[in-house]
Amino acid sequence: MELRHLRYFAVLAEELHFSHAAERLHIEQPPLSRAIKELEEDLGVVLFDRDRRGTKLTAAGSAFLQDTRRLFTVLEQARENAKAVxxxxxxxxxxxxxxxxxxxxxxxxxxxxxxxxxxxxxxxxxxxxxxxxxxxxxxxxxxxxxxxxxxxxxxxxxxIWRDPLVIAVPARHELLAHKEVPLHELDGHPLVLCDPRVCEGYCRVLARLLGPLEHRQNVVERATPLEMMLTLVGAGYGVGFMAASKVPVSQRPDVVVRPLAVESAVITxxxxxxxxxxxxxxxxxxxxxxxxxxxx
CATH class of the missing domain: 3.40.190.10 (Periplasmic binding protein-like II)
Structure with missing residues (x-):
């Protein structure tokens, strides 16, 4: 098994098309096919299913792809470490x-x-x-x-750090009547929450906090990063959440921040x-x- 075999495999696993993968690798298709066959023979497993409908990874191929990506990550780190030293x-x-x-x-x-x-x-x-x-x-x-x-x-x-969670609301919003906003006052208000695919842990914290409103949540947008959330809040799309420590670096004239009247409204x-x-x-x-x- 050579490094080129792994590189060819990784590209083909991403493209799932021999011609496209060969073009991306700047080689002809026959050498690519031979390299994949050699790799499969060396491993003793089938990495790709090939039929008239196309090319797809087998279960073994999917597992091998994860390990191959980790290997390339380690190699890149080794290269960067050598340059740094x-x-x-x-x-x-x-x-x-x-x-x-x-x-x-x-x-x-x-x-x-x-x-x-x-x-x-x-x-x-x-x-x-x-x-x-x-x-x-x-x-x-x-x-x-x-x-x-x-x-x-x-x-x-x-x-390491604990911060109060605060809400960001549009200027001239009815929730601004509260110096500290009770959780139940959010009932029915449109919410701008983060994208769980990007901020999974943060979303878990918000999900627990908003649990009492589970059946009455009105999530209108998912926004990441923070600046996009504030842009949507400032435009009146809904109410957002943020850590209090980020307030000084994210102040805007169209957004007002209020603390929540909930002791558990903390982000760690x-x-x-x-x-x-x-x-x-x-x-x-x-x-x-x-x-x-x-x-x-």
Whole structure:
């Protein structure tokens, strides 16, 4: 098995069409077909079903594709690490961020890390929660940040920051009569919520908060990122939600923010990491700084 076999397989798995895959790889179709056949013979499994209706992955092919993508991720990381070391860096931290789990404190913290250890390269990847958890388990990511502790086996979730959830309403809205908006007052109002495919953990928090309104929710739009939600709210589409820590950086004349009169209206940011115990010295220092700053 050669690396080119895996690269040809990955492209064909995405295209599911031999001619299109060959064109994308800048080769003729016969060499592509031979490479796939050689790979299947080497593995002892059929990766693709081929018939007059087209080409599709088998169950074995789908499983092999996931592992192949992880392998290419590791190879890319190895390439970047080598370049970073050649440029003077002494290591790297691969961090995943999901659910929009960033705020000014996170920026300040990263700035501190860069100032205290400039030789450690910090690489951030913004990914859906499912991809983050998969990456933490496989080692593609060293740690991650998200808005949920419901992460399954093999992952440790440690609360880092807690913020009140506030609502964003259009200017001159009837809900502005309340200094703190009771949850039941949202009954029937159109809501602009986040996209669960992008902010899965954040959506879980909102789903629990809005549970009493489950049968009376009027969700009119799904919007990610925050700026799009605020644009829709400002245009009068509905009411949105955000963490209080993001209010100073998202103020707009057409949107007014009000706290919720609900004690449970809190969004927690969690530090996620594998429970394998495989922690580098640079990662230990990173986590120590993070915990050290919790009281600031």
């Amino acid at each position: 050649a440029a003077g860096a002494r290591g790297s931290l691969r961090i995943a961020v999901s659910d929009g789990a960033t705020d000014p404190r996170f920026s300040e913290f990263l700035a501190r890390c860069r100032a205290e250890e400039p030789e450690i390269e910090v690489r951030l990847s913004e990914v859906p929660l499912a991809d983050q958890l998969r990456g933490l388990r496989s080692g593609d990511f060293m740690i991650g940040f998200a808005h949920t502790a419901d992460v399954g086996e093999g992952i440790i979730a440690e609360p 940011t969690y530090l996620l990491r594998s429970d394998s115990g495989d922690v580098t010295a640079s990662l230990e220092r990173f986590i120590f700084r993070l915990r050290e700053g919790l009281g600031t």
